[in-house]
Amino acid sequence: MSVSNSTDSRPRIASLGLLLLVVTSIGWGFNWPMTKLLLTEWPPLTGRGGAGVIGGLVLAALALVRGESLRVPAGQWGRLIVLALLNVFGWMALMSLALLWLPAGEAAVIAYTMPIWAALLAWQILGEHLSLRRIVAMLMAFAGIAALMAGDGVHVTQQKLLGLVMAITGACGFAGGTVLGKKYPLTMPLLASAGWQIVLGSLPVLLIGLAFETPHAQPLTYVGWGTFAYVGLIGFCLAYVCWFAALTLLPASVAAIGTMAVPVIGVVGSSVMLHEPLGIVQIAALSFTLAGVALATKG
Secondary structure (H helix, E strand, C coil), X not given: CXXXXXXXXXXXXXXXXXXXXXXXXXXXXHHHHHHHHHCCCXXXXXXXXXXXXXHHHHHHXXXXXXXXXXXXXXXXXXXXXXXXXXXXXXXXXXXXXXXXXXXXXXXXXXXXCHHHHHHHHHHHHHCCCCCHHHXXXXXXXXXXXXXXXXXXXXXXXHHHHHHHHHHHHHHHHHHHHHHHHHHCCCCCCXXXXXXXXXXXXXXXXXXXXXXXXXXXXXXXXXXXXXXXXXXXXXXXXXXXXXXXXXXXXXXXXXXXXXXXXXXXXXXHHHHHHHCCCCCHHHHHHHHHHHHHHHHHHHC
């Protein structure tokens, strides 16, 4: 009886894991054009930082509801703060500023070159083998980025270069947090760990924004409040909860490859919602970048 039930449950578990992964990819994919819309009514650091703090607190509340402890183990505050700075603070602040100068679709594709940088850092920090396949993958990703930067013409403006530097730096920082998290893992439940990292990483972004940014003069519309709610509750809470749940039901490789749908959804969503260009150059750049990331995950 128990064997039969276990066997019958496997397809349902796999299907649920894939469904959760789809929800995660959609949530994070549409987070890019939503954030771009958010920045039309919110200052970048205040808007993203505030949404992140709320999202992190909701995750912490969910952890408590699930009976998870929010206590940070002794001796792990240092690594928790470092991971929060790399995974949340740097990623959020730099990507928010990059969106001021880059179309949301381009920023999404550049951001998800993160596995390429993670492969380089893992080679240096974790001693993982850097194969020829991954070197080719990095060259493909660089080709995709070059095509994206020339997508609206043969010139590259100073503002676009600044956005590119910020996006790549944010991606490298997030990659560093990923690798260091593997080398020095937090011995905490996933929801509690995510809640702590998001709050600790978002709060400085919010405080810097409140201190130095000038609020927009016009009152917030339904677009401003709606995008703020989406970024905080969907981009942070729902997507992260589904991501953690999917990791418990699917092989890690399947889940990682599934997230490569995020920039595709981001580019298509930006084209539909923001009327950003989606021509042959953008499609070719998107294909090269995603192909490079996919190749890197295999080698």
